[in-house]
Amino acid sequence: MSANQQSLVSLIKYHNDIMKTQLEWGTLKNYGTTQKYITMFLDKHLRTSDVFLSQLNYKFLVDFEMFLKAHQPTDHQKPCGQNTAMKHIERFRKMINMAIKYEWLEKDPFQKFKASFKKTSRESLTMVELTRIEEKVFTIPKLQQVKDLFIFSCYTGLAYADVMKLKPSDVILGMDGKAWITTSRKKTDMPVRIPLLGKANEIIKTYKNHPAVLAAESLLPNISNQKLNSYLKEIADLCGVQKNLTFHLARHTFATTITLTNGVPIETVSKLLGHSGIRTTQIYAKVIEKKVSDDMEVLRQKIEGVSLNITQTQTGS
Structure with a gap:
C-alpha cells in the first residue's frame, strides 16, 4: 500500500x-x-x-x-x-x-494545534478535617461502612478499584513481623506493598466476620463507586467538611497529610502509591510547598502588622 x-x-x-x-x-x-x-x-x-x-x-x-x-x-x-x-x-x-x-504522512495535522491543559490542584484533607470524619460515629450501617472504607484509603493510599479487589490473602506478614498489604494497582498493574498503619488494620479487623465480606470472600465491604461518592457527600455535610469529598480524595490525603507532611521521603511515598516514576509523586510535594508558602505568607502579614502597630504607637506617643 x-x-x-x-x-x-x-x-x-x-x-x-x-x-x-x-x-x-x-x-x-x-x-x-x-x-x-x-x-x-x-x-x-x-x-x-x-x-x-x-x-x-x-x-x-x-x-x-x-x-x-x-x-x-x-x-x-x-x-x-x-x-x-x-x-x-x-x-x-x-x-x-x-x-x-514512517513517511505515511507528508503534512503534520497537529502543526497549528495547541493542546490546552487546565491547571488543577490535588486537594486533600487536613488532619483536622480527617480527624473530624474519623471521630464521627454513624448509626446508619451503610454510612459507617463508607466512612470506614474512606478512612482505610486515607491510611493506605489505595484507590477505589484496588480497595474493592482486596482479598484476605493480600494481607501478609512482612519482613518486620507486622501486617502488610501486597497487591497490584488495577490502573497500571504496578505491584504495591504497603505496611499497614494501626487505623487501617483496625478497620480490617472490624469487618473480618462481616456477612457480606465473608460471602464475597473480600477483605472489606464492596460498594459501587457511584454510591460510595454519593454517601461521602452526605458524610461531608454531617461532619462539616466543606471540600468535595470523593473516594480519590483519600488517596491524595494519604500522599500529603499522612506521609509527605510527616517527613516520609518522596521516594518511599512514590513506592507506596504504586507510581511508575517519581515525577507523578512530585505533584503532591508541590502541594505541600504551596501550603508552606501560603502559611508563611499569613505569618509574614501578621508579623509585619504587629511591627507596623508598634511603630505607629511609638510615633504617636
Whole structure:
C-alpha cells in the first residue's frame, strides 16, 4: 500500500500492536480507550468507519476535541473534562508522529494545534478535617461502612478499584513481623506493598466476620463507586467538611497529610502509591510547598502588622 493510501484505523492498529511490548498495561488500556473514541467520532461525526491519513487536518482535530467534550457516555463514566480530552488528543498525536516517521504522512495535522491543559490542584484533607470524619460515629450501617472504607484509603493510599479487589490473602506478614498489604494497582498493574498503619488494620479487623465480606470472600465491604461518592457527600455535610469529598480524595490525603507532611521521603511515598516514576509523586510535594508558602505568607502579614502597630504607637506617643 502506498503512503497516501494508509488509513487512520490501520495506523492505530499498527501503533497499538507495536507498543504492546513497550508500554505498561495501564498505558495500553488508555490507548485502547482513545481508539474507542476515535472510532466513535468517525462513526457519529463523519458517518464513516475509516479515513485516509491524508484527509487529516486541523479541522479534524478541533472537531474531535469538541466531540470528546460533548460526548455523553451511556455507562457510568463521566463525560471527558478538558484535561481528559487533551490526554486523548496527546495519545492521538503520538500515533500521528509515528505515521510521519514512517513517511505515511507528508503534512503534520497537529502543526497549528495547541493542546490546552487546565491547571488543577490535588486537594486533600487536613488532619483536622480527617480527624473530624474519623471521630464521627454513624448509626446508619451503610454510612459507617463508607466512612470506614474512606478512612482505610486515607491510611493506605489505595484507590477505589484496588480497595474493592482486596482479598484476605493480600494481607501478609512482612519482613518486620507486622501486617502488610501486597497487591497490584488495577490502573497500571504496578505491584504495591504497603505496611499497614494501626487505623487501617483496625478497620480490617472490624469487618473480618462481616456477612457480606465473608460471602464475597473480600477483605472489606464492596460498594459501587457511584454510591460510595454519593454517601461521602452526605458524610461531608454531617461532619462539616466543606471540600468535595470523593473516594480519590483519600488517596491524595494519604500522599500529603499522612506521609509527605510527616517527613516520609518522596521516594518511599512514590513506592507506596504504586507510581511508575517519581515525577507523578512530585505533584503532591508541590502541594505541600504551596501550603508552606501560603502559611508563611499569613505569618509574614501578621508579623509585619504587629511591627507596623508598634511603630505607629511609638510615633504617636
